Amino acid sequence: MVPCNWYMWLSAIVFCIGMFGFITRRNIIIMLLSIEIMFNGVNISLVALSHYLEDLAGQVLVFFIIAVAAAEAAIGLALVILLFRNKETITVDDLNELKG
Amino acid sequence: MAMFGLPQWLWAIGVIVVKIAIVLGAVMGHVAYATYFERKVIGRMQNRLGPMIVGPFGILQPIADGIKSFFKEDIIPTNADKPIFFMAPILGLMAALASLAVIPFFDGFVVANINIGLLYLFAMSSLAVYGIILGGWASNSKYSFLGCLRASAQVISYEVPLGLSLVGVMLMAGSLNITEIVNAQSRYPGGMYITAQWLGFFVFVLSAIAETNRAPFDLPEAEQELIAGFFTEYSGMRFALFFMAEYTGMITMSSLAVLCFLGGWTLPPFVLKMMPFLGVVPGVVWFAMKLYVCMFFYYWIRATLPRYRYDQLMAIGWKVLIPLSLVNIVITSVIKMFLHHGGTP
Amino acid sequence: MINQVFFFYFSAVIVATSVMAITRRSVMHGVLYMLLLFFHIAGLYLFLNAEFISAVQIIVYAGAIMVLFLFVIMLLNLRDDIKKRQFIATWPMGLLVSSGILMIILMAMLTIKTGTQGQWGIAQIERLTHTVAIGTVMYTQYLFPFEVASLVLLVAIIGAMVLAKKRIK
Numbered sequence: 348m349v350p351c352n353w354y355m356w357l358s359a360i361v362f363c364i365g366m367f368g369f370i371t372r373r374n375i376i377i378m379l380l381s382i383e384i385m386f387n388g389v390n391i392s393l394v395a396l397s398h399y400l401e402d403l404a405g406q407v408l409v410f411f412i413i414a415v416a417a418a419e420a421a422i423g424l425a426l427v428i429l430l431f432r433n434k435e436t437i438t439v440d441d442l443n444e445l446k447g
Numbered sequence: 448m449a450m451f452g453l454p455q456w457l458w459a460i461g462v463i464v465v466k467i468a469i470v471l472g473a474v475m476g477h478v479a480y481a482t483y484f485e486r487k488v489i490g491r492m493q494n495r496l497g498p499m500i501v502g503p504f505g506i507l508q509p510i511a512d513g514i515k516s517f518f519k520e521d522i523i524p525t526n527a528d529k530p531i532f533f534m535a536p537i538l539g540l541m542a543a544l545a546s547l548a549v550i551p552f553f554d555g556f557v558v559a560n561i562n563i564g565l566l567y568l569f570a571m572s573s574l575a576v577y578g579i580i581l582g583g584w585a586s587n588s589k590y591s592f593l594g595c596l597r598a599s600a601q602v603i604s605y606e607v608p609l610g611l612s613l614v615g616v617m618l619m620a621g622s623l624n625i626t627e628i629v630n631a632q633s634r635y636p637g638g639m640y641i642t643a644q645w646l647g648f649f650v651f652v653l654s655a656i657a658e659t660n661r662a663p664f665d666l667p668e669a670e671q672e673l674i675a676g677f678f679t680e681y682s683g684m685r686f687a688l689f690f691m692a693e694y695t696g697m698i699t700m701s702s703l704a705v706l707c708f709l710g711g712w713t714l715p716p717f718v719l720k721m722m723p724f725l726g727v728v729p730g731v732v733w734f735a736m737k738l739y740v741c742m743f744f745y746y747w748i749r750a751t752l753p754r755y756r757y758d759q760l761m762a763i764g765w766k767v768l769i770p771l772s773l774v775n776i777v778i779t780s781v782i783k784m785f786l787h788h789g790g791t792p
Numbered sequence: 793m794i795n796q797v798f799f800f801y802f803s804a805v806i807v808a809t810s811v812m813a814i815t816r817r818s819v820m821h822g823v824l825y826m827l828l829l830f831f832h833i834a835g836l837y838l839f840l841n842a843e844f845i846s847a848v849q850i851i852v853y854a855g856a857i858m859v860l861f862l863f864v865i866m867l868l869n870l871r872d873d874i875k876k877r878q879f880i881a882t883w884p885m886g887l888l889v890s891s892g893i894l895m896i897i898l899m900a901m902l903t904i905k906t907g908t909q910g911q912w913g914i915a916q917i918e919r920l921t922h923t924v925a926i927g928t929v930m931y932t933q934y935l936f937p938f939e940v941a942s943l944v945l946l947v948a949i950i951g952a953m954v955l956a957k958k959r960i961k
Contacts, residue, residue: 349799354840355901357803361810363894368814371879371886376819376865380826383857384810387833390849398840402910403917403929406845407937410930413852414941418948420857424864425955431868432958440880531820562921566847573855577827580862584820592866599863603856623923 354395362388375430375437379423386416466558470547478694479509485746492750519683524586527680531585536681536688539578543695546571550702551626553712553730564625565617568703569610572658575696576602579660582689583677594677597757598660604764605657605664611772612650615779616640616707629711638715641708646775648708650768652744655700657764659693662749664760701741702734709737798839805832817878823861830854841914844923 365384372378390409397405431437453461483498483505490497498505523532549564551557561567576599583595617623619640620631632640641648657664678689705711712730719726755763806829813825830853837846880886917925930938 349795351906352901353799353803354836355904356898357806359894359897359901360807362897363890364807364810364814366893367886367890370889371883372814373878373880374819376861377814377816377822380822380861381814383826383853384813384829387829387853391833391836394837394840394842394845396906398842400906400908400910401913403912403926404910404933406842406926407930407934409842409845410848410926411937411941413848414945417852417857418944420860421948421952422955424860425952427864428867428956437868528818528820531824561843563843563847563923566844566851570847570850570855573851573859576855576859580859580866581824584862584866596863596866599859599866603859603863606855622921624921 351395351399355392358388358392358395360388361385361391364388373438373440375427375439376424378439379420379427382419382423383416386412463558466556467548470552470558471544473552474544474547474695474698475691477698478691479513481694481698481742482512482690483509484742485749488743488746489750492747513687516687517684521683521685522680524588524680526587528585528587531581533685535578535582535585536678536685536692537578538581539575539692540688540695542571542574542578543692543699545574546699547695549625550699550706551629551711552702552734554626556731557626560624560626563623565613565623565628565707568625568699569606572609572696572699573602573606575658575692578689578692579677582681586677586680588680590679591677594679598677601657601660601664601760601764604761605654605768608650608764608768608772609654609658611769611776612647612654613703613707614772614776615644615647618776618779618783619643625706629706629713632710633713633716636716638713638717639708639710644708644775644779646771646778648704650772650775651704651708653763654768655704656745656748657760659696659700661693661697661745663752663754665754697742697745698738701738701745704741705734705737709741711737795839799836802832802836802839805829806836819865820862823858823865826861827854827858830858841917842922844926 362385365381365386365388368381368384369378372381390412393405393409393412397403397409427437430442434441436442486508487497487505498508501507501511523529546568548558549561549567551560579598579602580595583591583598586592616628619635620628622628622631632638635643637643656662678686681689710733712734714725714733809825809829809832813822813829816822816825830849834846834849837843837849912925912929920928
C-alpha cells in the first residue's frame, strides 16, 4: 500500500518544477507548458486525497481544473499567435517597450 | 485455480498474451487484404479489373506489396528532425493498434473488458493524429507541412462530433463498456441502435471518415495536390507503417460502428424469432459480415464522391455535424426521461 | 510491494519528463515530453481508482491541449528561435525560489490534518462504476460549478476566436 503522503510529495515536486520553468524560461510557449505542469501537480494531490478520504469532491474538482486548463491553453495560445503576428517573436525578453 | 501447475496470475497473463496475438494476427491479415479488397472494389467501380498479375485474380498482391516496401531503400531527408521522424510512424501505428484492446469481436472475446471502453477508444483515436502531425513536421518539407497542418485542424475538429454522436448510444445503453452496450442492444426491441440513433449514426459515419482521413475528406493526403501530404518524404517500411495505421484506424472505426449502432455480434430479437436456425451461427461471423459491409461503404464513397474543399470540410464539421449531434443528445435524453420517469426529471 | 514499485516507476518518470519538458531547447521536443508526462499521470490516476479522470486526462490533455500547442508551434514556424538563449540571466535565483517554496510546502505537509472520511469508498465506486459515481456527484452536488465551467469554456472559445482572427484591412 502506498501512503498518501508520497503522492503529496510527488505533487509538490511536480508543482515546483513547473514553477521553476515558468519563472526562468523566456519562451512563452514553454511558459504555458509549465503552467500545465503546475496544474497537473495540483491534480495529482487532489485525486490522491480524494482516493484516501473516500470522497469524490476532489475528483470533481480535477475535472473542473482540466476544463479551466483547456480554456487557459486556448486563450494563451491565441495571445501567442497575436503576439507573433505583431512582434515576430515569442521571447518575453524582446517585449520591453515599457522599459523606462 | 492452478492449471497445468502454473500459478493463477501467470495463467491470466498467458491468456491475455494469447488474446493479443490472435487479435493482432487477425487484424494485420485483414489490413493486408483490406488493401486488396479496396483495389478490387474500386477497380470494378471504375470498369477495370484491379490487381490480376500476382497469383490467381491477384490474390497474392498484398504479400508482394509488403515484400516490396520491406526491401525498399529508407530515405531520410537531410533537414529532418531525425528522432521525431523515426518515431512518428511507430507512434501512429501504436495508437491505432492500442485501440483494438477494448474491441470485443464476439461475446467474451476482448483483450481488456474495461468500464470506460468508449472513452479509451476516443483517447486512442485522438492520439492517432500525433503520428500525422509529427511525421509532417519532422520531414521539413512544404507538402508534408501543409498536409499535417490540415490534418491536425481536421482531426481535432471532427473528434468533437465523433464523441458527441456516441453520447446518444451511451445514454441508451447506460454504460461505457462496449460489451455492455452490445448486450443492451440485444435486449432492445429494435435490436440495433441504428433504428433509434439514425441521426447519431449519420454524424458518426461522416466524422469517422474524416477522422481516418479517407475520401471524400482525405485533404491531409490529397494525392493530386499535396502528393500524399504528410508522408510525402517517407519511403519503404516507414511508409508502410503509416499505411497500416490508416487501415487499422478504418477497421477500428468500422468495428465501433458495428458494435455501437449495428448490434455487434448479435442479431435483432425479431430476426431470431422468425428464423431461429440463425442462432447456431457463431457471433464472430455476424460481426465480420457487418464489418465488411462497413469497409465496403468506405471504398464505395471513395470511388463515388469527389474531394471536398477545405473550408467546406470545416464548415460541415462545425456548422452541421456538431449541432446535429447536440440535437440528437437532447432528443435522446428527453425521450429517455419520459420512458423511465414519466416526464418528471 | 508491487504497488510501491509501480508508484516509484510512475513518479520517477513523471519527475524526469517534467524536468525534460521545461529544459528542452526545441519547443516540439518539450511538447513530446509533456505527452509522456500526461500518460504517466493518467497511469497514476488509474492506480488511484480514478479511471474516468484518467481517460479525461488523456482525451483533453493529450488529445486536445497538446495538439493545440503543436498546431500553434507549426503555425509560427520557430526554427530560428532555438538559437536564442533559453533561460533568463538570473535562473539560479529562480531555482532558489522554487526550491524554497518546495521546502515550505513539504514542511507544511508534515502538519497536515485530513478531514473526515466521505461515503465513496472503493467498494461503493466499484459497485456503481466510477463514471456513474462521479456523474452522480457532479450533477447533484456540483451542478452550479459545472454550469460555470461550461460558461468559462464558452468564453474561452469566443475569446480565442476573436483574438486570433486576422483583421481584414
